[in-house]
Amino acid sequence: MNAGGRELHPVEQLSCYVDGELDAEAQAAVDRHLASCSDCRELLSDLTLIATTIERSDDVPAPPPDLARRIGRQVARETERRPARIGRWNRPWMLAAAASVMLVAVVSVLLRTELATAPSLTRETSQAEALEKNAAADRTVSLDDQQAAGPAAPSAPQEVAVPERTRDLGVADEADGPPAISTGRAAPSADERRDLRGEDAVRPTGESVVEKEEQRKRVQAKRAAADPVVADDRIREEFSAAPDAAAGADVGQRAFEAPPASPEQEAKSGGEGRLAERENAFLESVAMQRQAGATTAPPCGALSILPEDAVSTWRTDRDEEVRREIELAAARLEGRAQRQADGGLAVTVPVNRWDELRAWYAAARGQEDEELPLLTEQDLKSADCVRVTIRVAPRLR
């Protein structure tokens, strides 16, 4: 144990020696070294003394006698407070049952749609309604087809009543293939969103998809121009129903809901643009729900979230849009973003995706420097996930 003429002492081996964790050969080598090294004999003696003193140390206080009971009560409270997270909706068969229930709802909607699109419709208003319903059917029929083609979902109790409004998302969430937003992929493109809606998968009888789509847009624009509030409310009602329906799958949190528009936003945006905006928001929320739904628990296993107190403020005039971007980025990085009461987001990502989040955050804000902190070696070793709070605040004037 001599290197470059300097005497070296095998501290690590001595520590293992104390614990009896050396194999016979290594132990013999240490024994030989000890025979000729008084420093190491002293060190070994001290290390043994330290280990024994800690081992025999009786300075650990006893836990309070009622601690187990308190833990039990806390678990009970937590179970009541978060039934969706604990022991209820994280059961695969329940998710499958929810999917089946949604399927029943979809089928009933389809049947009605077929009736509503009968050729006897002549007045424009009736036609508009029929087209709108056809559009809704487009989003669901293809999913129905996919259900039929793919493995059948487990059957659900048929007596469960299903609100009609819950049709779209629930089925899309459960019946479709892999998540639209998967690890490392960008947000769904327009084509992907169309696929998600199943627009190309359905060919309504006697009517081309292109024609129907154009007609639908014309009618909706007309309706929105005539009565924007009414039209928008209808859209909102349809879109906001789905996240509620899927709330039981522990993904129906505020973070995943389509955002309601403020009166100012209502006034600013036009009918068609507003529709597209809402549709995008809705489809993104679907994709996010699927992403979140892919695992029934947070990706970090809820084990080791760093007490990362990093807080960053993103000043912007497009606050809601920014929040959505953050949510999508978190979903893409196998994490999640939960909205806080103050409008900020608690973003949690796995440790190994942290650098990507930092890079994305800097790029999204047009900054060269990465504002979010680097992880220390200790952080990397001790945590599975990292959390950062991003506050979204208006620009300073």
Added chain:
Amino acid sequence: MRTSLVGRGMLAAVAGQRDIGELDERRLVTRARSGDRDAFDRLVERHLQQVWRVVWRIVRHRQDTEDVVQDVFLTAFSALDEFRGEARLSTWLHRIAVTRALNHVDRAAVKMERAARSLETNDDDSPAGAPAWPATGGPTPLQQLEASELKDRLARCLELLPAAWRAILALRDGESMPYQRISETLGVALGTVRSRLARARLALRECLEGGAT
């Protein structure tokens, strides 16, 4: 011969009890997973003392230990679905306990660890990462200390150690865990366990000696 048979019988009985214990624990886990809180309460009772000791040895503050221990079991209940039974439940719980306890220790502890790295000797040119050991002469101060004095100093020095080092000492010297199990519990390589433990003990020795002179 008779003694040998009795001895073997006793060994078999002990092994049998352990098997029954593990089987029983698996059943409790299954029941707890399906929302049976009584089953979870029994698991808490079983593991509370061990978890408490580990957390206390890292946090070294009674009220904080209470908070962390509660957090550990609450986390375990929430994440029970993710426990696949590949490792022992106690290993899994220890991992949660260590992580939570380390998380609880504030940033000052992290800073302290960084400062403590300076205690690590310059080992760039040492074989197998073994630090050079300065030559000392005469009897060690530690051996001359009274047992009670040594304990007091040890308690003070443990508080000064980085939490990650306290954690490894808690598992090895506090819970007498073999290195392999420490490696599984902390999710680090065996070599890391060895080196971290050696560094922790060396730093502790230096601290104790510093207080002794």
